[in-house]
Amino acid sequence: MAWSGSGSSSGSGSGGSASGNSTWGGSGSGNGGGGGHASSGSWGGAAAIARQATNERQLAMFAAAICGLMGIFIILHWSRAIFSKVSHSSCSTMPLAAPFGAVTRCIRRLLIRKVPRFNSAGHALVVASYVGINAAICFTNLDFSVASNFAARAGWMTAGNLCFVVFLALKNTPLAFLTAYSYERLNCLHQIAGCTTFLFMAMHAITYTVYFSKKDLLRLLVEKEQIAAIIAGFAFLSATLSAIVLRRIWYELFYVVHLTCFMVGIACACFHQHELGKRIIIILLLAASMWVTDRAIRVGRAVYYASNNSATLYPLPNGGTRVVMKKVPTRAVPGKHFFVWIPAIRRFEMHPFTIVGTQPLEFIINSHNGFTGDLYKFAQAHPGAKLRASVDGPYGTFPDPMEYDKIVLIAGGSGASFTFGLAVNLLERMKETSTKSIVFIWTVRQHESLSWFTQHLQTLCTHDHSGKINLSLYVTRAPVSPEGRLNPRVESPDDDRTHTMSSSSSLGASPTASTPDVEKALARAKISLPPIAHHRSTLSDDIEKEMERERGLHVEHANKGKRVSAIETTTTTAAAEEAEDTEQHGNPRVTAGRPDAATLIRQAVNSTPSSQRVLIAACGPPGLMKVTRDATASVIRANGPAVELHCEQFSW
Incomplete structure (x- = not known):
């Protein structure tokens, strides 16, 4: 100048x-x-x-x-x-x-x-x-x-x-x-x-x-x-x-x-x-x-979608909030994200959250300071409240899973809102003759967090194509009683909040309870959270620490309402055995510790014919993303299957 x-x-x-x-x-x-x-x-x-x-x-x-x-x-x-x-x-x-x-x-x-x-x-x-x-x-x-x-x-x-x-x-x-x-x-x-x-x-x-x-x-x-x-x-x-x-x-x-x-x-x-x-x-x-x-x-989109629109809030255990929108915008796809505006919480702010379901449009939001913290406090004080709201979007790009033969989905913490959305949407789009297979890996800090996605777990286990998905759940902080049974109620060391179940809640509609109440609700729907099998973890402890800093961008999905039998538990003590189990399509397992993501990725790709395509999609803390990137790079070969990697943005 x-x-x-x-x-x-x-x-x-x-x-x-x-x-x-x-x-x-x-x-x-x-x-x-x-x-x-x-x-x-x-x-x-x-x-x-x-x-x-x-x-x-x-x-x-x-x-x-x-x-x-x-x-x-x-x-x-x-x-x-x-x-x-x-x-x-x-x-x-x-x-x-x-x-x-x-x-x-x-x-x-x-x-x-x-x-x-x-x-x-x-x-x-x-x-x-x-x-x-x-x-x-x-x-x-x-x-x-x-x-x-x-x-x-x-x-x-x-x-x-x-x-x-x-x-x-x-x-x-x-x-x-x-x-x-x-x-x-x-x-x-x-x-x-x-x-x-x-x-x-x-x-x-x-x-x-x-x-x-x-x-x-x-x-x-x-x-x-x-x-x-x-x-x-x-x-x-x-x-x-x-x-x-x-x-x-x-x-x-x-x-x-x-x-x-x-x-x-x-x-x-x-x-x-x-x-x-x-x-x-x-x-x-x-x-x-x-x-x-x-x-x-x-602004034009937000004004358009604000007409006759509202958001219904439900508190979840461990600081989560489920948001259900009345209107479903066009082009809404699970895995993409909307900017959500709820003026009763913050009049001049819009925040991005991942779509996990579109019937209805749902978000699951992890609470932190600022907007998400205020949203959770309001949901706790007024469970089931309906507030005027609007959205802007959708935004985000990722490969179409339907174009791949094997899909490996890896999530840490609330990053599961991205992978659950992709998995459920993929199952619903599959044809009866489809030969696709899905490997789903999710790691959480506390067992209670599994109830955030109860409907998703139910859908993945009862869908007509559920035999094509291998579901593995990991809990990094697994409280177990001296008898080896899961301790039903453990609070986070820095969390003295208590949760009560809304009288109007149903499975997946307003799961606001402590762990015993959640398990009662799950039992009424004939689905149980399994006990935890102990597992030798190989990832760095940094992943767990990073989960504590994760931002909530994420969400939950509606399902077909089918009932699920008890989820069976598989015990494994070695990464190689775990990798072999990944290829066996059956009931999911919950394992104490962190997954050996690198071994799981290598096993999934190495077992795929060279004429097929593999999509590896991940969303989670930086440590998990680093392992995913490096492991994916190691399995890309000139004479192997085509491998595509997508790492979803975990935080802003």
């Missing part, structure tokens, strides 16, 4: 003087800091005009490079989709199918592994490419002999990156369709791009301030255009710091600060560079228009 100035000023180099309202455009010929002569207008020297043209070309190259980076993902996504369909069709005759598959699998084997500071090596590669593009565009075709040249370039880079940051933040992003990456999966790059934008803005401001100080032109900083720039700078600084400091500890405050500072910052930036001839205003207006359009779409 160029600094605007007015009044009578002088410059060095080939410049002369300028009177009236002027824009400091840059250097003179060779060495210099002023620019050409202009009266009541812009500094219009040949050097300034050339610098403007160069910066415009550089920014066009930046836009082309970013579009090219996105284009690579678009091409890879659709080429892999086409290749998968053709290579697994009965009439596949593509001569390049085998080489293409071998190359892509070799690359994916490396890129999906977890690396420090990033979800995967692929994420790190994208960030490195983005940083490299910025460095190349910023520091090439630039005359460093004049400080104002670099200051101006940094201003242009600020504007270009700001536009990209807004694009990445769009909830209704076109990339969700073009690349299967929805906004929450782009959040890592959004954060990096935001920090990069602020860095360029700081370099722009500092360099120009030093330049003006050397030229004895600091008086320009008190002009209204420069005051607007200073306000914009502090606004973007606050937005950046809020993302770094507040986001993890107080999300609601972060969101308000982040959003407010963005609006103030972009408005002041537009006032700072309001001349259409400079073209930066066009970039800023493009960013603002994208943001406004996205907000308008979201």
